[in-house]
Amino acid sequence: MNDRSCLIKVTGLKKHYNKGAVKALDGIDCEIQKGEVAVIVGPSGSGKSTFLRSLNLLEIPTEGTILFDGTNITDPKTNINYHRQKMGMVFQHFNLFPNMTVLRNMTIAPMELLGKSKEEAEKKAMELLERVGLADRAQAYPSQLSGGQKQRVAIVRALCMEPEVMLFDEPTSALDPEMVGEVLDVMKSLAKEGMTMIVVTHEMGFAKEVGTRVIFMDEGVIIEEAEPKEFFDHPKSERAIDFLSKVINM
Amino acid sequence: MIFRRFIQWVVSLYTEFVSEFTFVFIEGNRYQQMIKGFLNTLKITGGALVMGVIIGVFIAAIRSSYDKNFESMRLRKGVGYCVLTILNGLCKIYLTVIRGTPVVVQLMISYFLIFVDTKDGVPVGIFAFGINSGAYVAEIFRAGIMSIDNGQFEAGRSLGFNYIQTMRHIIIPQMFKAVLPTLCNEFIALLKETSVAGYLGVVDLTKAGNIIGGSTFSYYMPLLSVALIYLVMVMVLSRLAGILERRLRKSER
Numbered sequence: 001m002n003d004r005s006c007l008i009k010v011t012g013l014k015k016h017y018n019k020g021a022v023k024a025l026d027g028i029d030c031e032i033q034k035g036e037v038a039v040i041v042g043p044s045g046s047g048k049s050t051f052l053r054s055l056n057l058l059e060i061p062t063e064g065t066i067l068f069d070g071t072n073i074t075d076p077k078t079n080i081n082y083h084r085q086k087m088g089m090v091f092q093h094f095n096l097f098p099n100m101t102v103l104r105n106m107t108i109a110p111m112e113l114l115g116k117s118k119e120e121a122e123k124k125a126m127e128l129l130e131r132v133g134l135a136d137r138a139q140a141y142p143s144q145l146s147g148g149q150k151q152r153v154a155i156v157r158a159l160c161m162e163p164e165v166m167l168f169d170e171p172t173s174a175l176d177p178e179m180v181g182e183v184l185d186v187m188k189s190l191a192k193e194g195m196t197m198i199v200v201t202h203e204m205g206f207a208k209e210v211g212t213r214v215i216f217m218d219e220g221v222i223i224e225e226a227e228p229k230e231f232f233d234h235p236k237s238e239r240a241i242d243f244l245s246k247v248i249n250m
Numbered sequence: 251m252i253f254r255r256f257i258q259w260v261v262s263l264y265t266e267f268v269s270e271f272t273f274v275f276i277e278g279n280r281y282q283q284m285i286k287g288f289l290n291t292l293k294i295t296g297g298a299l300v301m302g303v304i305i306g307v308f309i310a311a312i313r314s315s316y317d318k319n320f321e322s323m324r325l326r327k328g329v330g331y332c333v334l335t336i337l338n339g340l341c342k343i344y345l346t347v348i349r350g351t352p353v354v355v356q357l358m359i360s361y362f363l364i365f366v367d368t369k370d371g372v373p374v375g376i377f378a379f380g381i382n383s384g385a386y387v388a389e390i391f392r393a394g395i396m397s398i399d400n401g402q403f404e405a406g407r408s409l410g411f412n413y414i415q416t417m418r419h420i421i422i423p424q425m426f427k428a429v430l431p432t433l434c435n436e437f438i439a440l441l442k443e444t445s446v447a448g449y450l451g452v453v454d455l456t457k458a459g460n461i462i463g464g465s466t467f468s469y470y471m472p473l474l475s476v477a478l479i480y481l482v483m484v485m486v487l488s489r490l491a492g493i494l495e496r497r498l499r500k501s502e503r
Contacts, residue, residue: 058404085410095405099424099498108419109409141500161409 007165007196008032008055013064015050015220024050025061026220032165037197039207039228042217043243048200051217052169055198056080056087069164085113088158092170094150096142096157102129103138106157114161121160128156132186148179152186159190166190168199204247208232216240274471280462284472287458288479294375294444294454299437301380306387309341311417313388314395318403319413341388348385354446356382361450371450379447383440390436394429395421427498434491438484445480455479 008031015025025047032038040048053059055066057073057080065074073083097105106128107121116124129135132152142150151171158166168187172180184206191197191210201207207214207228214231216224216239223237232248235241275281316338348356360378361371368374398421406416426433448457459476463469 056408058408081407081410081412084408087408089405089408091401091405091408093399093401095399095401097402097405097420097424099427109411112415112419113410158409 005034006031007034007036007069008198009067010055011065011067013051013054013066014062015047015054015059016062023220025054028064028220028222030215030222030225032196032198034164034196035194035212037191037199037210037212038215039211039213040198040200040215040217041202041204041207041243042223046218047220048217049169050220052167052198052200055167056084056089058089085109085161086164088161088163088166090151090154090158090166090168090171092173094142094147094154094174096150096154098142101139101141102134102145102153105142105153106160109157110160125156125160128159129153131189132156146179147175148182151175151179151183155183155186155190165196165198168197168201170200170202172201172203202247204232216243218243270468270471274462274466274468275475278465280465283453283458283462284455284475284479287453287455290372290447290452291441291444291455291483293372294379294447294452295437295441297373297376298379298383298440298444301376302383302387302436302440305380305384306391307422309344309384309388310391310395311414311422312337312341313392315413315417317392317396318400345385345388348382353379353382353443354449357446357449371447371452375444375447375450375452375454379440379444382443383436386436386439387433390429390432391425393432394425397428398424427495430491430495430498434488437487437491441483441487442480 010028010030013025013028013030014023016023028051040052042048050059054061055068057066061074065072067073068083068087071078071083073080096102097108100108103122103125106125107116107118110116110121110124111118126135126138129138132155134149134152134156137145137149137153142153145153155166155171171187172183175183180203184203187197187199187206188210199206199211209228211228214224214226214228215222216231216235216237218239224231224235224240226236231240232244235244275284312334316334319334357375357378360381361368361374365374365377395417402420402424403416406420407413411419444454445456447454448460453461455476459472462472466472
């Protein structure tokens with residue numbers, strides 16, 4: 001086993017609600033290597049989002065451990081805030097700060113947490129905005145942006161912290177169909193640069209094209225893990241076949 | 251004819267008003283009482299307002315942290331959970347006691363039981379009204395914090411801000427905007443509530459009107475003046491809040 005390139009190692013992860021009556025996650029073991037683009041798919045309610053949100057402890061797991069860069073972040077003694085700085089997260093509903101300009105949205109965390117100067121943070125932010133084609137919107141407020149623009153800003157806001165891994169929680173699910181493409185393009189270019197990404201999505205096209213691995217989940221457990229081509233062409237489990245037959249024939 | 255009679259009536263009314271005004275306020279420099287009262291009312295209201303907001307922010311932050319993080323903190327256990335539970339309990343007691351007793355009683359308890367040696371009623375008034383207002387402001391702020399989408403907390407936390415930093419940089423600025431109209435309401439209520447400061451031997455605006463009325467045996471001029479001054483103060487206050495609201499709203503164009 002090459003532990004050197006293993007970025008996240010999840011062992012026996014469980015998340016129960018109501019004293020075990022609801023098992024959102026029921027024992028997950030998984031390893032994410034550096035540079036991987038892991039795409040998590042599965043029917044709704046299968047625990048994909050809960051799993052993703054557990055990785056940076058937005059959901060506190062009931063049981064199990066998560067090793068991030070060799071540190072056990074599920075240990076209450078670990079300073080989770082420090083590790084979260086290295087795990088960028090993009091949400092379904094963007095969650096930009098509505099009272100700040102795009103630029104301020106991007107610079108507040110680097111300035112407050114990394115101790116960057118205003119000039120330094122803004123320079124970095126403008127570079128990133130340039131890359132996603134939104135440099136001219138730097139002084140706009142989030143309410144003045146379209147959904148696709150908001151999500152692109154949300155992605156570069158996370159990138160401003162120079163994370164080691166990016167977590168995407170259904171980044172295109174709240175978008176109008178014609179805006180999905182522009183967000184996926186940003187994600188693709190990010191993947192090309194070798195960013196480690198974990199993506200929960202319903203975009204099977206993206207999974208096929210960009211993913212290095214597909215993780216299929218149902219009822220709180222991982223049913224199948226395979227390379228995208230393998231998964232989409234020859235799914236092994238009954239449930240994966242069933243799921244794919246529902247989402248692919250459109 | 252009727253027109254001339256009307257003019258005469260208006261003129262006589264005016265001269266009567268001027269002589270009454272001169273008698274009540276100018277003679278014996280009684281207007282100085284009014285100015286003193288006005289300033290004291292301003293001092294007590296202003297001081298209590300600042301104190302109330304500071305108390306309110308802290309209590310609201312503690313209470314909403316407890317409400318929001320109760321579940322997850324219990325899972326992670328640790329010292330924070332214990333401290334927060336105790337603080338939350340103390341805040342609840344404070345809110346219950348302050349909101350459960352009349353402000354005049356609190357005022358007199360402060361003056362006659364707590365600050366026995368203080369002769370000047372103004373700082374005592376600021377203290378008592380500040381403590382009182384803090385309880386109401388705290389609940390207003392808490393409602394504001396709870397009304398902000400949980401995604402904002404999550405976005406802040408996922409960037410690496412700790413709980414307090416998330417509150418300070420992301421939640422509280424948004425909360426202020428959300429609660430401004432309600433907060434303005436509370437300030438108006440506070441301003442008018444200070445009219446009972448006379449219980450502390452403070453000459454506030456109301457007391458000044460009362461004193462002048464008592465010494466001139468003419469009540470309508472001083473009392474109506476007092477009412478008018480309160481009205482103007484409230485109008486100015488709500489106008490200022492309106493301006494502030496518009497400025498904060500610029501991000502919603």
